[in-house]
Amino acid sequence: MKNLKRAGILVLLFVLSASVLFAAGRRDGAVRISVSQTSSDRSPWQMGALAFAEHINSRSGGRFQADVFPNAALSQGNFVIMMEQVQSGALQVAVESLTVLAAYNDRPAIMQMPFTFADEDHVLRFLQLNDPMWEGWMREFERANLVILGTSPRPMRQFNNNVRMIRTPADMEGLVFRTPVNPMFVAIFETLGARPVPAPSSEIYTGIQLGTFHGEDNSIQIQYDFRTFEVARNLSVVNYIADLSFIFMNRDFYMNASPEDRRMFREAGQEFVRAEMAANGEHLQVALAGARRLGVEIYHMPESSRRLFQERLAPFYAEFRRNYTQAEWDAFHDAVRRSAR
Numbered sequence: 001m002k003n004l005k006r007a008g009i010l011v012l013l014f015v016l017s018a019s020v021l022f023a024a025g026r027r028d029g030a031v032r033i034s035v036s037q038t039s040s041d042r043s044p045w046q047m048g049a050l051a052f053a054e055h056i057n058s059r060s061g062g063r064f065q066a067d068v069f070p071n072a073a074l075s076q077g078n079f080v081i082m083m084e085q086v087q088s089g090a091l092q093v094a095v096e097s098l099t100v101l102a103a104y105n106d107r108p109a110i111m112q113m114p115f116t117f118a119d120e121d122h123v124l125r126f127l128q129l130n131d132p133m134w135e136g137w138m139r140e141f142e143r144a145n146l147v148i149l150g151t152s153p154r155p156m157r158q159f160n161n162n163v164r165m166i167r168t169p170a171d172m173e174g175l176v177f178r179t180p181v182n183p184m185f186v187a188i189f190e191t192l193g194a195r196p197v198p199a200p201s202s203e204i205y206t207g208i209q210l211g212t213f214h215g216e217d218n219s220i221q222i223q224y225d226f227r228t229f230e231v232a233r234n235l236s237v238v239n240y241i242a243d244l245s246f247i248f249m250n251r252d253f254y255m256n257a258s259p260e261d262r263r264m265f266r267e268a269g270q271e272f273v274r275a276e277m278a279a280n281g282e283h284l285q286v287a288l289a290g291a292r293r294l295g296v297e298i299y300h301m302p303e304s305s306r307r308l309f310q311e312r313l314a315p316f317y318a319e320f321r322r323n324y325t326q327a328e329w330d331a332f333h334d335a336v337r338r339s340a341r
Contacts, residue, residue: 030065036086037095038079041070044283045095045245048152048276052093052247055268060261066093087145089250095272097154098244099182104144106323107137108244110332113320114188115310117242118303118340123153124277125339127244133331147254150269152276154243155284159236160223161215162208165299166236169193169312178204178213184320185217191316192309201226208232217241221280224287233296238306247272 035053037045046068053066074091075082079100085091102109117123127134138148159166161175173193179185181198189196197213201222207213208231215232216223217240223229247269254262291298310317321329 030060030062033064033066033092034074035066035068035093035095036072036074036082036091037068037070038072038077038082039070043070044276044279046070047279048245048247048272049095051275052150052268052272055271056264059264059267063261086248086250089252091250092253093149093247093249095245095247098246099180101141101244101246101248104146105137105140107140107328108134109184110320110324110328111242111244112184113317114240114313115238115306116336117156117239119239120153120156120242120280122336122339122341123156123242123244126335127151127153129335129339131331131335133328134335141248142251145251146248147251148246148248148269149266150247150271150273152245152273154245155219155221155280156239156243157217157219157241158223159215159217159238159240160228160232161234162232163214163234165234165297166238167299167301168305169309175214176212178207178216187316187319188313191313193312204228205231219243220291221283221287224290229291229294229296233294235291235296235298236301237298238301238309240306240309245276 033053033056035049037043037049039045049068049070053068056064056066071077072079072082075085079096082091082094083096083100083104086094098108098111102112111117111123117126138151141148159177161177163175164171166172169192172189174195176195176197177189178199179189179196181200186196186198197207199207199213204213204216204218204226205228208215208228215234216228218226218228220235220237223235229235249265254265257265288298324332
């Protein structure tokens with residue numbers, strides 16, 4: 001039995017070693033860079049990743065060959081495996097959201113406090129401040145063997161349901177919302193008087209169709225992609241939670257590169273940001289047109305109503321604040337104010 005276990009371990013080590021050599025090996029004299037992302041081959045993440053790879057391939061003079069793999073094809077479609085691969089060096093580069101990256105460094109999760117940012121432009125201006133505290137938080141990812149190369153705003157989350165339009169906090173009372181499997185979202189909806197039901201995104205459409213949920217919270221683009229508009233047509237554009245996309249690299253790979261190549265990797269990260277943001281904007285117009293064709297009623301919530309939600313969420317904010325020092329809390333909110341219009 002011991003020999004069998006030892007043989008199994010040796011086989012596993014061989015497979016892992018082969019994986020690392022495959023991902024980080026040379027092809028036609030070039031060092032290979034595998035770029036993984038969990039969305040489809042038509043998603044904004046894919047457009048950004050392709051722009052990242054193109055920059056490296058065109059600027060490295062043949063020293064690097066970057067290839068993009070959508071749907072986490074090298075990780076069995078599993079973002080957990082993908083993250084482990086980047087940390088170990090079996091993959092060099094990946095794209096994921098703040099929701100996922102917060103598991104490796106929870107400080108930036110403050111971005112997802114509800115009703116903190118007015119819109120995606122506000123989020124972008126915040127990022128462009130290059131605030132020292134935020135930059136320090138980005139460097140903390142290196143403790144998880146990750147280097148952040150680029151950060152961009154993701155489409156903000158909105159409310160939609162098949163009962164009534166959400167205009168004030170009172171409209172949330174008694175509604176059942178599918179939420180991500182995340183305690184923060186559960187706490188937000190409970191504080192607002194709704195009943196949250198955590199469930200995977202694959203259950204959104206049938207859950208609303210069968211009456212398990214009345215609605216969901218998600219970006220307009222994702223609601224369009226998951227066909228939510230077919231079963232829920234009261235869309236409140238509230239911009240209530242911000243999110244971020246990150247493109248990041250294995251730190252060991254990054255540190256072993258020359259200063260010139262590190263600069264090129266970071267420039268490629270900014271190409272990702274530009275391309276992904278442009279694709280998100282185009283996707284939004286397609287999604288809005290699709291919603292209108294289906295007869296979705298769209299309500300754009302004014303700032304006065306957003307303040308009512310902030311007041312209702314006071315207990316949530318008080319609890320969330322306990323995760324941060326006074327200095328962190330003040331510095332973050334000062335940066336939010338400075339980046340507002």
